[in-house]
Amino acid sequence: MGSGWTDTARLETFSDGVIAIAITLLILEVKVPHVAGKDLGDVLRLQWPSFAAYVVSFVTIGVMWVNHHHMFRLIERSNHTFLILNVLFLMTIAFLPWPTVLVATYIHDPDGRIVATVAYGATMVAVAIMFNVVWGYAAARGGRLLIPEVDRATLPRVSRSYLVGPTVYGAATLIALIDPYISLAVFAALALFWLLPRSGTRQAGTLS
Amino acid sequence: MGSGWTDTARLETFSDGVIAIAITLLILEVKVPHVAGKDLGDVLRLQWPSFAAYVVSFVTIGVMWVNHHHMFRLIERSNHTFLILNVLFLMTIAFLPWPTVLVATYIHDPDGRIVATVAYGATMVAVAIMFNVVWGYAAARGGRLLIPEVDRATLPRVSRSYLVGPTVYGAATLIALIDPYISLAVFAALALFWLLPRSGTRQAGTLS
């Protein structure tokens, strides 16, 4: 501990807290409609973008938590800079409820939905980039923050596998400039894809 | 840990966080009334559905946390799929504040209250089903995620006992199609019932 190193217990607790709150706040943005002479069932059906946005953002944040969890199984210590980088990662996660509502609000607006989808995608890209920055700092200089059991020879491959996130989210964001519906379908498909059981690439960072 | 197994500490911390937030957000949905020349006491009395909904949903989520707590005493390890299933379970719990407000808002509306009660019941059914899915994954293949002390011969009986949840919530939801008041009374009665001290079935999954 002599040079400012510390274990990661409180970092993980704090991250779990922020991610748990961000994911649970999503429901506050699904409004209870006030019908006026209309059928509540019909009104709720029209509200489908809110429900879809809730599910896609919940699953996406949930998967990010799972990945954060996987990553920190490989990390055994921390320092000032690493704590700060993790705070910046959490800042992008905690921002996600805002573009989620933006998309749900403007999906029926021909002009607004492009801007809203780009804002949603840009946030996703920011999250994915910060995830890479956090990992990159931990894995740099021969894995300075990693547990000894991690095979240093595999680090470049693991780091490359994490670049998939910003790339696909970036591509989906660019698609929004042409057709926001297709872009949102890609984000939904990615959320469902992350849910699938997997082996290989995604497990690359885990012990083998 | 060789094949991606991990302990459940962070999974439990994250779950506690999401459930604690969902349960505490319920109060944000009990609005402070703005009276205009009316007696505040009278206005608050008319607001009884909000208070009743707060209590019923708080107790229900609280009992789910207790059950989650009991279940995880029997689980010693986790993997990627199990983390994802638990995230989906949390997604149903975190959704509960929304139908809670829906019921409180539409209970005085002859048409709306059926839709609102069905939405409330359907969410309860979803929570109960996901609870069974999480348990089912942990208990499958001879209790692959369970601690050694759990008697494998009792697993089918424990799994059957957990099916009570989706069944009774499903029945209460169907009742809403005929009479939402009776349905809500059943949900309230179930919440109170879960509070009672018990032995036998509910403890079936615990060590004996």
Place this chain on the structure above:
Amino acid sequence: MGSGWTDTARLETFSDGVIAIAITLLILEVKVPHVAGKDLGDVLRLQWPSFAAYVVSFVTIGVMWVNHHHMFRLIERSNHTFLILNVLFLMTIAFLPWPTVLVATYIHDPDGRIVATVAYGATMVAVAIMFNVVWGYAAARGGRLLIPEVDRATLPRVSRSYLVGPTVYGAATLIALIDPYISLAVFAALALFWLLPRSGTRQAGTLS
């Protein structure tokens, strides 16, 4: 663990979560004013009941957390009933933001402020009663849930000391029926009083 006993770690984590959220949600109820041609400084000064309510409720919930913390240093195990009683205790704590806003909103209304203050006081009484119920269950039958180091002969004295809470909050609530300002001053004074360093009664439950 043979008969459904478990340790209190997750119970404390969950309680910390709910109390932390309830205390932090208080700020959401302090509204940012929308001035129209008026001086912002003047408007903020008129908003003093919101700030006072924030401080009093924050300190009160904070002190409850401290007391919960002290109590659980003496408790080493838990069971189903105890988990449920603690959930009901948390239900009263999590309700506090609502009467806090009620008081801040209706303090300038000659009729409403009596009802609002009674609602605030009644919630405080409910919290204090549930605190006694949780402690009473843990301390019953010769301190069934307590650590061995607790001197059983002192239990009746400790239990009596906890009755101070419901008594003084009950008295302050009754005062509201006569003069809500005096009642609120008593609640504020109690909050400040709890902050004072102390020895004796309040420490009675701690190890000696």
Place this chain on the structure above:
Amino acid sequence: MGSGWTDTARLETFSDGVIAIAITLLILEVKVPHVAGKDLGDVLRLQWPSFAAYVVSFVTIGVMWVNHHHMFRLIERSNHTFLILNVLFLMTIAFLPWPTVLVATYIHDPDGRIVATVAYGATMVAVAIMFNVVWGYAAARGGRLLIPEVDRATLPRVSRSYLVGPTVYGAATLIALIDPYISLAVFAALALFWLLPRSGTRQAGTLS
């Protein structure tokens, strides 16, 4: 433990919870605009003060958490008074979302922005003062709450280094009386400055 001393585990969990919630609630205050015939992109660009306030406050609270984390690496035990002081520290942190919105709302108002910036700065000063009070209590009487490894001879120097916070925040607040824009620029610059990797003063309190 004989005289009411206890370890700091639950204090840290509770603090992490409150700080995590306060930091995540910031996004709730960034409103989704309702455009009426205007371009959503233009409306969002006009909303820049909300985004800037989100980033500055998020980073500031995040850095406070990092500093709290560093401080508690040096603290090994707690007592009633210390718990209470920490609750008061958390009260100032949890208050920050309110002046954050105040500044974002009134930055375009020539009169309001002075009051809003002073309120923001005053909250920052209160946080920094309470941070010093918490540290001062732990470090008093020869470091009564500190781990043995802390060199007692360095305590006065460490305590002086923590006085930088209230001083610079106080100065930035006074600047607001002359020019709120410069004041806010200083707060933003400070937030960015805290992010920088550092050695020396800031690490003074850590083990060496």
